[in-house]
Amino acid sequence: MQRDEAGLARHDLVRAPLPDDVFDRYAGFVVGGSPFNLTDPDAEKSDAQRQVESGLEQIAAQAAASATTALFTCYGIGVVTRMLGGEVSRAFPEDTGPAEIRLTADGTRDALFGGLGSPFTALTAHKEGAAAVPPGAVLLAENDACPVQAYRVGDRLYATQFHPEPTTHAFTERMAIYRNDGYFPAEDFDRLSARVLEASVSEPARLLQRFAAAASSA
Incomplete structure (x- = not known):
């Protein structure tokens, strides 16, 4: 995995299932929103949602077994939490926009x-979350609105409730798509x-860069 756009491949699980050789082809995975x-x-x-959840669980299981490296965000953290035996509920939503995250x-x-x-x-926008990390996970970040903001399983599976992957401009473009979906x-x-657009999200960007470096060297 290169640490620039040239080293990235995108796959839309809504449109197609994971390729059979996906774990041979890629060094790591970043799971965006949904x-x-x-x-x-x-x-x-x-059927599309079931396909997405199945594909994400495959990636999460491989990363939990240290067979690949993965960073799951937002919707993805819920998939990982449920797969590992944790509980996800509608009790911990966060407003759309910048939020304060504590290590x-x-x-x-x-x-x-x-x-x-x-x-x-960091940037958040979600309707569900978790009160506690799933079995075997280590809590890495939190805040008052949503107790589980990030955790690690082993040394190659990470999950964040916040979004480390978009720039502020890209996030507003996503907001426009979901404008009428009840997030705000x-x-x-x-x-x-x-x-x-006024928020500084330099630390999530650093986190993403570190993840890319770790995936490249794994």
């Missing part, structure tokens, strides 16, 4: 999170976008 919620009733989930003591000693400023600002009042789009 139009779905893990806590949607099973009977209401579409735990374990976070300050972690290979990826250690050395990041604490607290730092549609009439507040301009105000919330301005808050996002």
Whole structure:
């Protein structure tokens, strides 16, 4: 995995399942957001959502077994939490926009999170979360609104509730897509976008760079 755009490949699990040779082809995986919620009733989930969850669980299982390296974000952290026997609920939503994230003591000693400023600002937008990490996970970051902001399983599986992957501009573009999906009042789009564009998200970007370096050297 190279640490620039040339070294990245994108795969949309909504449109196609994981290729059979995906773990041979790629050194690591970054899981972005999703139009779905893990806590949607099973009977209401579409075939596309089931395909997404199945593919993400495959990646998570490989990373938990140290067979690949993966960073799951937002919707992805819910998939990992459920797969490992944890509980995800609608009790811990966060507003769309910048949020303050604090490292735990374990976070300050972690290979990826250690050395990041604490607290730092990251971008959030979600309707569900977890009260505690799943069995076998180490809590790395937290805040008052959502107790589990990041954790690690072993040394090659990471999961964050916040989004480390988008720039502020890219995040506002995503907000426009989800403007009418209940994450925020549609009439507040301009105000919330301005808050996002004013935010400094340098520490999440550093985290992502460290992850790419770790995946490249694994």
